[in-house]
Amino acid sequence: MSQNNGYQDMTSTQLLMKNIKEFFGRLNKNKAAMVGFYVLVILFFIAVFGYLDARFGWLGISSTKTNLTARLEGPSAEFLFGTDHMGRDILYRIFHGMHITLGVGFAATFLAALVGVPLGILAGYYGKWIDSIIMRIMDVLLAFPGILLALFIVSILGGSTINVTIAVAISAVPQFARIVRGSTLTTKNLEYIDAIRALGAKDFKIIFQHILPNIMSPIIVNTSIFLASAVLSIAGLSFLGLGVQPPIPEWGAMLNDGRNYMYQAGHITFFPGMMIVIVVLAFNLLGDGLRDALDPKLKN
Amino acid sequence: MIRFITQRLIQLIPVLFGVTILVFGILHLTPGDPALIMAGESAPEATVNAIRRRLGLDNPLHIQYFDFLKNVLTLDFGTSIRDNIPVSDHISARFFITFELAVISTAFSIFAGLLVGIVSAVWKYSFWDVSLMVITLFGLSMPNFWLGLMLIQWFSINLGWFAPTGWGNPNQMVLPVIALGTAGAAIIARMTRSSMLDVIGQDYIRTARAKGVKERSVIFKHALKNALIPVVTVAGLQFGYFLSGSVLTESVFAINGLGRLIIDSIFARDFPVVQGTVLVLAVMFVTVNFLVDITYKFLNKRVDLN
Amino acid sequence: MAEELQQTNVGLDESPEAVLKVDDLRTSFFVGKSEVKAVDGVSFEVPKGKTLGIVGESGSGKSITALSILNLIEKPGEIKGGSIKYKGEELVNAKISRMRKIRGNEISMIFQEPMTSLNPVYTIGDQLSEVIKIHQKFGPKKQKERAIEMLKLVGIPSPEKRMKQYPYELSGGMRQRVMIAIALACKPELLISDEPTTALDVTIQAQILELIKELQEEIGMSVIMITHDLGVVAETCDYVAVMYAGRVVEYADVYTLFENPKHPYTVGLLNSLPRHDIEQDELVPIKGNVPAPHEMPPGCKFAPRCPFASDICKEMPELKKIDDGNDVRCWIYDERWDGEKGVKVYENK
Numbered sequence: 034m035s036q037n038n039g040y041q042d043m044t045s046t047q048l049l050m051k052n053i054k055e056f057f058g059r060l061n062k063n064k065a066a067m068v069g070f071y072v073l074v075i076l077f078f079i080a081v082f083g084y085l086d087a088r089f090g091w092l093g094i095s096s097t098k099t100n101l102t103a104r105l106e107g108p109s110a111e112f113l114f115g116t117d118h119m120g121r122d123i124l125y126r127i128f129h130g131m132h133i134t135l136g137v138g139f140a141a142t143f144l145a146a147l148v149g150v151p152l153g154i155l156a157g158y159y160g161k162w163i164d165s166i167i168m169r170i171m172d173v174l175l176a177f178p179g180i181l182l183a184l185f186i187v188s189i190l191g192g193s194t195i196n197v198t199i200a201v202a203i204s205a206v207p208q209f210a211r212i213v214r215g216s217t218l219t220t221k222n223l224e225y226i227d228a229i230r231a232l233g234a235k236d237f238k239i240i241f242q243h244i245l246p247n248i249m250s251p252i253i254v255n256t257s258i259f260l261a262s263a264v265l266s267i268a269g270l271s272f273l274g275l276g277v278q279p280p281i282p283e284w285g286a287m288l289n290d291g292r293n294y295m296y297q298a299g300h301i302t303f304f305p306g307m308m309i310v311i312v313v314l315a316f317n318l319l320g321d322g323l324r325d326a327l328d329p330k331l332k333n
Numbered sequence: 334m335i336r337f338i339t340q341r342l343i344q345l346i347p348v349l350f351g352v353t354i355l356v357f358g359i360l361h362l363t364p365g366d367p368a369l370i371m372a373g374e375s376a377p378e379a380t381v382n383a384i385r386r387r388l389g390l391d392n393p394l395h396i397q398y399f400d401f402l403k404n405v406l407t408l409d410f411g412t413s414i415r416d417n418i419p420v421s422d423h424i425s426a427r428f429f430i431t432f433e434l435a436v437i438s439t440a441f442s443i444f445a446g447l448l449v450g451i452v453s454a455v456w457k458y459s460f461w462d463v464s465l466m467v468i469t470l471f472g473l474s475m476p477n478f479w480l481g482l483m484l485i486q487w488f489s490i491n492l493g494w495f496a497p498t499g500w501g502n503p504n505q506m507v508l509p510v511i512a513l514g515t516a517g518a519a520i521i522a523r524m525t526r527s528s529m530l531d532v533i534g535q536d537y538i539r540t541a542r543a544k545g546v547k548e549r550s551v552i553f554k555h556a557l558k559n560a561l562i563p564v565v566t567v568a569g570l571q572f573g574y575f576l577s578g579s580v581l582t583e584s585v586f587a588i589n590g591l592g593r594l595i596i597d598s599i600f601a602r603d604f605p606v607v608q609g610t611v612l613v614l615a616v617m618f619v620t621v622n623f624l625v626d627i628t629y630k631f632l633n634k635r636v637d638l639n
Numbered sequence: 640m641a642e643e644l645q646q647t648n649v650g651l652d653e654s655p656e657a658v659l660k661v662d663d664l665r666t667s668f669f670v671g672k673s674e675v676k677a678v679d680g681v682s683f684e685v686p687k688g689k690t691l692g693i694v695g696e697s698g699s700g701k702s703i704t705a706l707s708i709l710n711l712i713e714k715p716g717e718i719k720g721g722s723i724k725y726k727g728e729e730l731v732n733a734k735i736s737r738m739r740k741i742r743g744n745e746i747s748m749i750f751q752e753p754m755t756s757l758n759p760v761y762t763i764g765d766q767l768s769e770v771i772k773i774h775q776k777f778g779p780k781k782q783k784e785r786a787i788e789m790l791k792l793v794g795i796p797s798p799e800k801r802m803k804q805y806p807y808e809l810s811g812g813m814r815q816r817v818m819i820a821i822a823l824a825c826k827p828e829l830l831i832s833d834e835p836t837t838a839l840d841v842t843i844q845a846q847i848l849e850l851i852k853e854l855q856e857e858i859g860m861s862v863i864m865i866t867h868d869l870g871v872v873a874e875t876c877d878y879v880a881v882m883y884a885g886r887v888v889e890y891a892d893v894y895t896l897f898e899n900p901k902h903p904y905t906v907g908l909l910n911s912l913p914r915h916d917i918e919q920d921e922l923v924p925i926k927g928n929v930p931a932p933h934e935m936p937p938g939c940k941f942a943p944r945c946p947f948a949s950d951i952c953k954e955m956p957e958l959k960k961i962d963d964g965n966d967v968r969c970w971i972y973d974e975r976w977d978g979e980k981g982v983k984v985y986e987n988k
Contacts, residue, residue, distance in 0.1 A: 173351030177611075178577045178618045185611050188599040189359050189370070265476050269581050272478050273596055285476075292482060292585070299486045306479035314474035536755040542711055543750075544743035544770045544821065548735075558760045635759045635805045 056250075059326035066322015072315040076135065084132040096125035096282055105298035115300040117290060123304055130282030130305075134312060137198050137277065138264040142256055144202035145263075149209025150252060154240060156210065157217025168214065171207035180204070180266045187275045194283075197276035201266045205259055212255050216248040250327035257323045261316035268309050284309050337630055345623060349616065356612045357401050360604055361394060371414060371602045384414065388605070410609030415601050420609035423594060428613075430500055431583070431590035435575035438510045442517030443568050449518070450525025450564075455552060457530060465522070472519030481512035481585035498587040505586075513582040517571040524567045528560040535559070562632045569625030576621060577614035657684040658829050658861045659708070659746075664721035664731075666700075666707045675932040677703040679885035680721070682958065685829065685878075690855065690862040692876035692893070694869060694908070698929050700885040701865045702751075705831045708863075709748060710738050726828070744774040747822035751834040753815035757806040763790075763817050764802030767824060774825045789820040793850060812843035816850070823854055830855070831863045836871065848875055869912050873897060881905050884929060884940035887958060890966040901967040903945045939970070947971060 060066055086092050100120030108115045114123035156167040174182065186200035220226065226243055268285030270276035277283035279290065284305040291301030360367050368385040369376070384390075388411070389397055404411065410420035449469065453462040488508060489497035496505040532538065533556050541555040542548075580592030587593070591610055598606040666678040678700040685691045693701045706712050708723055710730065723730040725746065730738070742748075750756045758766060767786040771777060777785060783802075790798035793816040806814055815835060822830055832851060836844035852875060855862055864875050872879055872893065879896045881889040881904065889902040900906045907925040927944040936942055942952040951970045958968040 169347050169351065172348045173355055176348055176352050176615045176619045178574050178614070180580070181577055181611060181614060181618075184580060184595065184599075185356075185359065185607070188595075188607055189604075261474065268476055269478060272476075272581065273584060275596075275599065288479060288482065295482065295486055296490060299490065302479070302482045302486065306476065306482065309476055309479065310471065310474050313476075314470060317470060317474050536750060536752050537758040539706075539711060540750065540756045540818070540821075541758065542742070543709055543748045545739045545741070545773050546743075546769065547739065555758050555761075559758070562760075635807050 056326050060322055063322040063325060065318045069315040069318025069322065072311065073319060076131065076312060076315065080131040080135045083128045087129040094125050096121060096129040097280065105294055107298065107300055114304045115298065117301050118294050123301065126282040126287060127284065127305060127308055130284060133277060133281060133283045134264060137194060137267050138260055141198045141201040141263045141267065142205065142260050144198065145205035145259065146209050146252065146256055149206040150213050153210040153213025154217050154244065157214040158221055158240060158244065167210065171210050174207045180269055183266055183270060184275065187270055192275040192278055194277045194281065197267055197270050201263055205263065208259065209255060212251050213248060216251045217244055220244050220247040254320065254324045254327050257316060257320035261313045261320060264309065264313055264316065334631065338627055341623060341626060345619065348619060352612065352615050353402055353405060356608050357398050360608065371604050373602060405612065411605040413603050413606050415603045420606050423606055424591065424610055424613055427589055427591050427594050430588060431576065431579060431592065434500065434509060434513065434579055434588065434590060435572060437506060438514035438517065438575045439568060439572040441510050441514040442521055442571055445518035446521025447525055449522035451529060453522065453526040454529030454533065469519035469522045472515045475515065477512050477516060478581040478585050480515060481508065481582055484508045484512055500588040509582050509586045509588060512585065513575060513579055517575065520571065521564060521567055525560060525564050528563050529556060532556045532560045565632060566625055566629045569621065569628065573618050573621035577618045656687045658687050658726060659685040660724040662722045664704065664707055664723060665719040666703050666712055666716060667719050668716045670715065676885055678707060681887050683880045683887060683890060685861045685863055687861055688859055689877040690864055690875055692872040692879040693863060693865045693882055694867065694872055694879060695882035696867060696929055699882040701882050702833050705748065705833050705863065705865055708831060709742050709746060743770045744825045745827050746829045746831065747827040748831040748833065749818045749822045749835050751837050753811050753818055753838060756818055757814055759806055762803055762805055767817065767821055770821050771824050785824065789824050792854065793820045811839055812847065815839060815847055819850065823858065826858050827860055829861045829863065833865045869908060884935065886940065886968060888941065888968045891964060895964055899963055901961065901965045901972065902969050903947055904941045951975060
């Protein structure tokens with residue numbers, strides 16, 4: 034478990050650099066993870082471009098223009114992915130909606146980490162009653178399965194892009210806190226941390242210079258794995274009409290639009306769902322790869 | 334073992350307590366008047382007041398909570414704002430459907446997952462192994478509600494084989510079970526595979542071979558029973574998720590279970606029903622996890638060398 | 640005893656009494672495109688009713704040799720060639736169904752790790768009865784009787800109770816006794832014990848070795864005793880094959896080997912062993928380590944650590960019988976050797 038043995042002489046920056054180097058070496062060997070990584074990079078650029086295009090209209094395409102003469106049209110040369118019930122081009126909607134799916138997923142995950150990581154460090158580092166209180170609260174949050182907690186929160190806050198982000202983030206906080214607490218405990222008990230403390234280092238310094246670099250791996254792994262489920266949760270809530278609200282072209286919300294027209298136009302539900310699958314698959318591939326590359330238990 | 338169970342039971346108490354506080358508290362912690370939230374922004378003053386009085390919202394918060402807790406312990410979750418029927422009646426009317434969906438979906442997950450996992454492990458790195466593992470990766474990455482929609486599209490609308498909605502006769506059950514169970518099957522398949530590969534490398538498998546045991550028995554008798562221990566845990570956790578997490582599937586297939594009850598009640602702002610149902614689902618989830626924990630401990634007793 | 644040794648004829652000569660004859664066995668493991676020759680041309684034979692010791696450091700290929708005999712080598716390993724004859728029957732490339740009838744029945748094996756060699760989810764009784772059920776035509780009642788009888792034989796107290804217990808309820812020594820009971824349940828012709836006592840306490844070690852010896856006399860089986868411990872060899876074996884880096888470097892009867900070792904490696908091993916029968920000034924360890932597979936020298940694999948190495952050692956010497964009855968794989972005993980002839984055993988350098 035202790036990958037730090039022999040690393041004591043290094044500064045935290047050197048340690049971090051060494052870990053990063055090792056990690057990319059390992060990740061590079063995992064073909065599936067690299068496929069996931071490249072797919073995500075491509076999707077990321079498309080999302081940024083889609084966002085800018087939606088704002089500035091560079092390409093001169095519209096994802097919002099309704100066209101009642103071309104409703105529910107199947108895929109054709111003119112509309113590659115067909116049109117929806119209001120005659121909007123589904124391809125353009127997916128294109129302009131990509132930054133929402135990715136952005137909200139990242140935002141929820143980032144928020145969850147922002148709250149969960151410090152809680153985990155506090156619980157693991159200080160132990161005793163601080164640990165008990167934090168972890169009991171996390172246990173309570175973990176008593177709600179899957180998206181039920183997010184659903185419950187959204188039901189009271191009301192459905193909106195921000196609320197769904199917050200709700201999904203809250204439901205993920207305990208996962209981060211648990212994992213970070215565990216790694217903090219392991220790191221804290223290493224002999225060299227004791228030595229540093231004996232030399233009079235302040236808690237703050239120990240946490241930032243020595244604990245944090247050592248627990249980065251589990252945080253990164255958990256983040257990448259959680260991104261996949263964040264995207265799924267957000268799409269799910271939006272699909273129920275409780276997340277991102279129409280007419281924002283979020284993919285889950287688009288599926289909700291399309292489900293009423295399945296008998297006439299199945300393609301409305303096909304393409305946005307396919308895009309969710311691609312994004313989630315890419316996150317899963319990368320997450321698996323990162324875990325293999327970073328998990329000290331699986332090293333060698 | 335008894336000590337372990339008691340210990341875990343005692344740990345459950347603060348968690349369950351916390352769950353009631355959370356379920357009770359969220360409504361009150363949110364900015365704004367809960368009665369107004371329930372009645373809707375544009376409701377007349379009299380309606381809002383009626384709701385407030387009925388739910389005892391005039392009382393101080395801690396009195397409200399203790400009333401809530403007292404009622405909950407007697408399985409009284411209040412009455413629905415929509416139709417004045419006790420919440421517990423709503424829940425008991427729908428519980429069995431959700432339970433049935435969860436049991437059948439778990440069974441499907443275990444069956445499909447074990448099959449795929451064992452095939453993959455026995456012929457590791459073969460064409461079948463690689464293909465099956467790619468398929469399970471898709472299974473994990475598919476939103477179950479989308480899979481549900483696609484199943485309806487293909488098998489109900491295009492082929493007309495199965496009913497697209499409802500629950501009760503087998504014709505209606507096939508698609509929801511596949512939609513809900515596929516991700517679970519994928520997880521169980523991957524778990525079984527890695528667990529089998531781990532076990533097949535153990536010394537006692539070599540012993541079995543050295544005894545002259547047939548390869549089929551080596552796999553199905555000696556390896557599988559050991560490999561199943563972590564799989565049992567995963568399957569149990571899946572059951573917990575299915576039991577309380579079938580909201581989306583019930584919505585897609587218009588199944589009148591607890592998940593759909595929550596969604597309908599959220600849209601109708603019927604918060605006593607939402608609270609009661611969420612509470613029941615959370616308690617069931619905690620209970621299932623507790624049982625899984627005990628089972629794992631029991632099964633693992635023999636295997637854990639320390 | 641000495642006369643008997645003369646009769647059974649040490650070495651690789653044809654001997655009708657050998658239960659097992661291994662000739663030029665080669666087993667390799669394939670890592671990516673590179674081949675690791677774990678066993679590279681091993682030959683020996685096991686006379687009926689006798690014990691052959693296979694000695695060597697870890698990584699010398701002794702366990703792989705043992706697993707090869709029962710065809711238990713798994714991918715990425717593979718038996719590349721050579722011959723393993725059990726009572727004249729070729730086992731390399733034998734049908735898997737035939738191998739299954741031999742395993743646990745005619746040739747049995749016990750392993751180094753008693754803690755992990757029993758299946759944790761089945762009772763002792765299940766695992767012991769299984770081997771009886773596979774190889775004997777007994778009814779369930781007779782199976783159980785036989786199982787209990789075997790547990791008694793290996794000295795396990797209250798066997799009826801033990802039958803219903805799981806491995807985790809037994810100590811390491813008890814588990815190894817169970818392993819021996821399983822191995823001997825069908826009265827095999829040959830028992831392969833792969834470091835059966837390495838993982839056990841010293842006092843238990845002696846008991847287990849004594850048990851194997853007793854049962855050997857009772858059943859009249861032959862034994863291959865694989866060990867890195869020359870003490871175990873001295874106590875239990877009639878013949879010894881010393882292995883180094885996948886090859887047998889010396890083969891002799893146990894008295895000859897201890898009194899008159901020929902190969903520099905054997906000499907080194909004996910010099911590093913404390914002895915009661917001879918006065919020793921100090922223990923002399925062998926210099927260096929076994930080279931890693933990719934660093935193996937051409938020719939004699941021991942040359943880099945050998946105090947007598949010369950140019951000719953870059954060629955591989957043959958395993959040849961020399962005057963005193965030892966088979967030795969070393970240039971020192973070749974006509975072409977121009978250096979000092981012979982080595983004094985307990986000379987301290």
